[in-house]
Amino acid sequence: DAGVTQSPTHLIKTRGQHVTLRCSPISGHKSVSWYQQVLGQGPQFIFQYYEKEERGRGNFPDRFSARQFPNYSSELNVNALLLGDSALYLCASSRFSRETQYFGPGTRLLVL
Amino acid sequence: KNEVEQSPQNLTAQEGEFITINCSYSVGISALHWLQQHPGGGIVSLFMLSSGKKKHGRLIATINIQEKHSSLHITASHPRDSAVYICAVLTGNQFYFGTGTSLTVIP
Numbered sequence: 001d002a003g004v005t006q007s008p009t010h011l012i013k014t015r016g017q018h019v020t021l022r023c024s025p026i027s028g029h030k031s032v033s034w035y036q037q038v039l040g041q042g043p044q045f046i047f048q049y050y051e052k053e054e055r056g057r058g059n060f061p062d063r064f065s066a067r068q069f070p071n072y073s074s075e076l077n078v079n080a081l082l083l084g085d086s087a088l089y090l091c092a093s094s095r096f097s098r099e100t101q102y103f104g105p106g107t108r109l110l111v112l
Numbered sequence: 113k114n115e116v117e118q119s120p121q122n123l124t125a126q127e128g129e130f131i132t133i134n135c136s137y138s139v140g141i142s143a144l145h146w147l148q149q150h151p152g153g154g155i156v157s158l159f160m161l162s163s164g165k166k167k168h169g170r171l172i173a174t175i176n177i178q179e180k181h182s183s184l185h186i187t188a189s190h191p192r193d194s195a196v197y198i199c200a201v202l203t204g205n206q207f208y209f210g211t212g213t214s215l216t217v218i219p
Contacts, residue, residue, distance in 0.1 A: 033207070037153070042116075042198050042209035056205030088153050098142060098202060103155035 002026070004093050004104035012110045013081050021076040021107045025093030031055075032074040033101060034066055035090040043090055049074055050097040078109075086111045115139050118199050118210035125217050131186040133213045135199030138180065146173050146184050147198040149212065155198075158184070189217045 005024045013019050025032050031050040035043035048056035049068035063079045072093075078085055088108050092101035116137045125131050135144070146158040159166050159173040161182065166173050170189075175182040186193055194217050199210040 035207075035209075042211040043155075043200075043207075044209065045207040048205055048207075056207075058206060090153075090155060092155075092157075097205060100157050100160040101145070102157060103147075106153045106155075108153070 004091055004102055006089075006091050006104040006107050008107060009105065010108045010110075012112065014112050015081055015083060017081050017111075018077065018079050019081060019109060021078075021089050021091075021109070023074045023076070023091030023093075023104060025072050025074070025091075026102055029093035029095050029102070030072055031094045031097045031099075032068055032072065033092045033094075034074070034076045035092065036060075036085075037088040037090060037106075038084075039087070046076065048097060055097050081111045083111050085109065114210070115203075115208040116199055116201055116210040118197075118213050120213060121211070122214045123216070125189050125215070127190060127217055127219050129189050129217075131189050131193075131215065131217075133184045133197050133199075133215070135182045135184070135210055136180060137182075137199075137201045137208070139201065139203045139208065141177075141180075141201040141203050143202045144175055144182050145200040145202070145207075146182070147200060149196040149198060151195075158197075186215075189215075191217045191219050193217050 033048040034046040037043040045058035161175040172185040196212040
């Protein structure tokens, strides 16, 4: 089985732009979570979705939004990008919302 | 104050040494995860614990719910164990992460 996949792998944007990151979970997994990891720090929880509904939200501004599709894939959207949004964005999937998570390789976002 | 604290922040060991990484948390949790992150960013989930002890190969994870403390042990450490080890706790539907312990195992 394929693992969690994310696209794109790398992305460069400028301040004020919008970005969409994509995640495909492991087949059979219904829960997807998004994390932001700034260089040198641990990951920070952004969102968790289960069965297309938001089940958890971290302490991030409304510029961050996400959704989960009927095939359980997910998108993370960030509007009005700031320099501080530069980070590794990680997606993780699990069968249910409180099980072991399997992480994707991440998307490296650089905001200039 | 962080909800999850790890110690030590950095650790250098000789190959073959027994290693312990500690995690303390301040919130009520339903589960605790130990994660391994290699240079380049890839994260692997090592353990998910809600009580007691788990063992996988040379890795052992324990948790004491009353003391809000968990430890990750690596027996017979090897250079390929060099990575950042992150403790994460699940409370409600939110995860809180420690800042990680950077482990370097020298041959």
